[in-house]
Amino acid sequence: MLFSVPKSLAFLLAMCSMVGPLSANTYMPGLGMIAEEYGVGEVAAYQTLSSYLICFALSSLFVGAISDSLGRRSVMMGGLLSYALSCMICAFSPNYESFLVGRILMGLFASTGTVLAMAVTRDLFSGRQAQELTSLIAVIFALAPAFAPIIGGWLVVLFGWRSVFFFLAGFAFLMALATFFLLKETHPEDKRTAFHFVPLVTTYAHSFKNVAFTAGVFCNGFVFMGSILFSAGAPDYVENVMGMGVTDFGYLMLPLIGFSVTGSIFCTKIAARLGEVKAMWLQIALMYIAGIAGVVMNYIWHVPYPLCLFAVIVYSTAMSVIRPIMTVYNLDYFPQNRGMAASIQQFFQTSAFAICAALWVPVVMGQAWKYDAVLLFCGVMVSVTWIIVLKTRPRCLPKGFQSENC
Template identity: 45%
Template structure:
């Protein structure tokens, strides 16, 4: 519950301080650093357990949390000007949530982001099944799945802002969605006709993760453009969409696709097609619901 503040507040801070491509660059950097976590955490945790016992992991987390709190108190300054702050009263907060959820462009955008995330997170949610039953590897070889996925995700996040500057946001997002659909369709078709073996069966999810990582920072910024005075609140709604996608993947989708690589690819195909349909709604409604003060820095480039 406490850690959930990190993704929400960091998004709001970025949008308070940067606009357009610059904001996307910072969010991409956050995504790259975030990608290091899943690789480093098991390594650090394993070494601490071997050296000091499993209880020491919790002591380390307590120390690490206290260190982060101290860094925030000393170095992190408020980024939202006082004249743009809103009341924390429950009634006012609920009214703001109602305002956010009545914006069809924003709701379609955050749902699109959630479905994009669903197609990639199903491999993490089903990692135990995918590594052991699909890749036919041992329980100590999870890195052969996670390291390549994290690696291409970091590469995509690094490429995204440069592609945005070169081709424009609209072309970047629709081009990325096209790659998402292609990875899901081609992967499902090939796996269904002639199942691949490791490492070739990783090609579809690697392509999906590369494209998703390239477009997610731009989508993130665009979704927060609608509410310059309530970016933290909007970021929290967006995070609910992402967390919900993970929950659905874990509880519903993984039990349906277990043991078959082509079924995992169908999740990618389904997620990307739904995302495309939702993004058409964003395209149609965005100009109507984008506030005037956000238009100058908006990412809805027509290039």
């Protein structure tokens, strides 16, 4: 049997965690229309994405700790319902300023599903089973960035850009209902810790003294950065690099997600066959190969579609094997504060997306080989941080800790 963990739980957690990428990617095909309707420039339109991502990253630091205090289930439902209301603000916004406020609020609440999906997974499982559930969630979760711009493109064409936010609000409301009826509390009261802001900040600062954990969350962030660059720059890559239109985002996203799903499905099998360490080094080697080959192919020969996607397809496949391993590793260091650890990990992941939107996309815009050069950079940083994890992990784990990962 490929997976031994409950499929229904993986589906529910993945659907809740999809809220984040749906919020970022679904409205992208309508950015031009939004800018035109509100009379703002392209830079201002992209600020609604970077503002969302910054708020998403900041709220990620606190939602896990809040769930450590109040429980996963209630925080999940409250966050999803508040997110749905934020979407309605965007849908009915009469001007750019109110739309921007709606996007900021969406960012503050969208992190709930993504962070708590990781925390619930680690509450229930450890070792190989935790990797299996994380991989299974990743398989389902991968549908979001694949179909979000496709759905958004058709919604924009058929019903206008505001329909995207009605769709997002409806999706979040349904997930809140599903959480109410299907998700049991996984963090009982006797294990909860009171939420206090100042001690929380102190705890966060103390957590970064754990070198293996710090290197691990940076590693996870760099892994994610390489692949998400193509989502952040999807309008540019599809229209300017590939020469296609607003309803053609599937030609970019579907191949990437298809190979990512394949990697996620076989992640635990690869790790079981090779061991986590060898599996990680194999995927890092593939990242190097992908980055170098992509730069050469797209700089020297300017290869056409679909060959221009070779590097990111290989990179995304490797990423889907690495991330479940690193996610479980990173939540091992603080068994009593996994919500906090999940929050920090999500902060670095979302920050990687924000950096792509604000920094990398303007730098690489219009040039396929520059996109692939970023993949190579990320591969190098993943290898550096992974070496640090390997050297420091044994002494950074809590005393008496036992895991299948070690």
